[in-house]
Amino acid sequence: MFITDIQVSFCGEKPHICWRSLPSGINEVSVWDELPAGFKIFQSFVTVKNIHSKCPMRNVAKVRLYPTDEQKQALAKAFGSVRWVWNYCLELNNQVYKETGKGISGMQLKKQLPYLKKKEETAWLKETYSQCLQQSVLNLSRAFVNFFEGRAKFPRFKSRHGKQSIQYPQNVLVIDTDLSFPVIGKIKANIHRRFYRNIKTVTITKTKTDKYYASILFENEDAEPQISDGGAASPQDLGKAIGLDLGLTHFLITSEGSKYDNPRHFKKHEHNLKRKQQKLSRKQKGSNSRNKARSRVARAHEKISNARQDFLHKLSRAAVASSRGTRRVLG
Numbered sequence: 001m002f003i004t005d006i007q008v009s010f011c012g013e014k015p016h017i018c019w020r021s022l023p024s025g026i027n028e029v030s031v032w033d034e035l036p037a038g039f040k041i042f043q044s045f046v047t048v049k050n051i052h053s054k055c056p057m058r059n060v061a062k063v064r065l066y067p068t069d070e071q072k073q074a075l076a077k078a079f080g081s082v083r084w085v086w087n088y089c090l091e092l093n094n095q096v097y098k099e100t101g102k103g104i105s106g107m108q109l110k111k112q113l114p115y116l117k118k119k120e121e122t123a124w125l126k127e128t129y130s131q132c133l134q135q136s137v138l139n140l141s142r143a144f145v146n147f148f149e150g151r152a153k154f155p156r157f158k159s160r161h162g163k164q165s166i167q168y169p170q171n172v173l174v175i176d177t178d179l180s181f182p183v184i185g186k187i188k189a190n191i192h193r194r195f196y197r198n199i200k201t202v203t204i205t206k207t208k209t210d211k212y213y214a215s216i217l218f219e220n221e222d223a224e225p226q227i228s229d230g231g232a233a234s235p236q237d238l239g240k241a242i243g244l245d246l247g248l249t250h251f252l253i254t255s256e257g258s259k260y261d262n263p264r265h266f267k268k269h270e271h272n273l274k275r276k277q278q279k280l281s282r283k284q285k286g287s288n289s290r291n292k293a294r295s296r297v298a299r300a301h302e303k304i305s306n307a308r309q310d311f312l313h314k315l316s317r318a319a320v321a322s323s324r325g326t327r328r329v330l331g
Contacts, residue, residue: 057220058200065179065204065212066188072212074184079164079206081128082136085113087157089140106141110134129182135167164206172202172216179214189214208298242319252315260315265307273300 067075089109097103113133116122125133146152171182174195178186179202200217207213243255251262276296283290 058217059220061193061195061216061218063179063192063214063216064190065214066190067184067212071184071187075166075204075206075212077124078128078132078166078184080160081125082132082166083158083160083164085116085125085133085136086140088116089137090155090157093140093144103144106138109137109141113137127183129168131169131171131182132166135169139167162208165203167201167203169201172199174199187212187214207302209295209302244319254319263307263311265304265311269300269304269307273297273304276300 089104089112092112093104093109113125113130117125140155143152143155147154168181173180174191175186177189177191179189179191180186181202181204195216195218198219200219202217203215205213205215241255245253245255247253248262250259252258252260276293280290280293280297283293
């Protein structure tokens with residue numbers, strides 16, 4: 001069963017959904033309630049003519065970085081410093097909670113940073129941009145809030161193995177084809193779009209395959225659409241509805257009859273991944289050859305992940321392009 005006709009009406013500030021499940025009648029339910037059994041809202045697109053702007057929209061763009069050898073060494077130190085601060089504050093918080101039954105606030109944890117920099121054994125923290133260390137403490141505080149509110153699991157200790165990240169809350173500039181970071185300097189980047197207005201935060205990540213990326217959060221010149229107080233969404237502003245069914249024989253079947261086969265990316269690369277994992281298992285632990293084999297396995301996993309993401313991006317973009325302003329329902 002597909003929901004083939006959806007209308008949106010606004011009662012005060014709360015939108016409502018109308019759907020036709022039977023030819024004889026129309027059922028009405030709030031968007032905050034559940035749809036009929038077997039259906040979930042996948043993503044909604046509503047176009048309204050009478051809108052006003054309250055705040056600019058924020059977008060995120062991910063660009064590839066190409067640091068030099070010296071910059072890689074500086075980033076490695078920064079990754080290590082931020083990771084150490086996270087683990088130190090997490091251990092301190094756990095210890096205090098066991099002794100007193102109460103945790104430590106983010107502001108109290110931030111006050112520990114100046115004392116740590118003055119100590120001789122942790123004076124190397126001065127080499128890292130101070131706001132990156134502060135942001136690591138704030139992220140840990142937010143992780144605890146998410147845990148106690150039931151949105152995430154308990155924060156875990158970070159390891160030097162695997163993905164590394166560091167966040168710059170401000171003072172990052174886009175200069176031609178480079179990104180300028182405090183302390184580190186300019187890093188060559190693959191800038192593929194224009195960044196409007198102010199850059200809010202930039203997060204540098206290093207993958208297991210030793211690739212560097214920067215996720216840039218910036219303000220867009222377009223204002224965020226808001227429903228005006230006196231405006232109401234008319235059926236002409238909403239467009240049509242398309243039902244999307246995820247199956248086993250086909251990856252996706254639409255209510256219009258289009259079928260998309262499952263590419264089965266893992267099955268295509270399974271033999272290559274198996275062969276590299278077998279070679280990794282035969283290497284001696286701690287040797288350079290094992291590290292090289294581990295990198296080859298990571299590249300194989302990355303290739304599968306990139307293939308999946310590319311397929312999903314192209315499929316979703318084609319669906320939006322073919323029917324813009326559509327409410328899609330997943331059943």
